[in-house]
Amino acid sequence: MAWLWRYERTESVDAGIAQEGTPEEPPTFTSQADAESWIGEEWQTLLTAGVDAVTLLEDEREVYGPMSLHPPAEAE
Numbered sequence: 001m002a003w004l005w006r007y008e009r010t011e012s013v014d015a016g017i018a019q020e021g022t023p024e025e026p027p028t029f030t031s032q033a034d035a036e037s038w039i040g041e042e043w044q045t046l047l048t049a050g051v052d053a054v055t056l057l058e059d060e061r062e063v064y065g066p067m068s069l070h071p072p073a074e075a076e
Contacts, residue, residue, distance in 0.1 A: 002028045003035040003058055007051040008066050032056070032063070043069045 005026045029035040035056060039046075046054070047069040055065025 001030070001058060003030070003032055003056065003063075004028045005035065005039060005054040006057055006065070007046065008053040008055065009050060010052045032058070 007026060027038065029038065039054060043054075051069060053066035053068045055067070056063040
């Protein structure tokens with residue numbers, strides 16, 4: 001079972017699903033908790049890189065999202 005984040009942009013363009021570390025290459029995790037901890041640490045970096053929202057996937061199944069990375073005052 002692999003957990004990963006799908007990156008999304010406001011204009012509804014998928015920012016990519018791939019491998020380690022850049023907006024085009026999200027890392028994969030062995031648990032939901034690890035994926036959620038990682039996004040808690042990296043959301044600002046992703047937002048700066050142009051990612052507006054993320055969706056958590058378990059393998060190919062959407063678990064939840066899209067979840068905005070913008071602070072509440074900026075959320076649409």
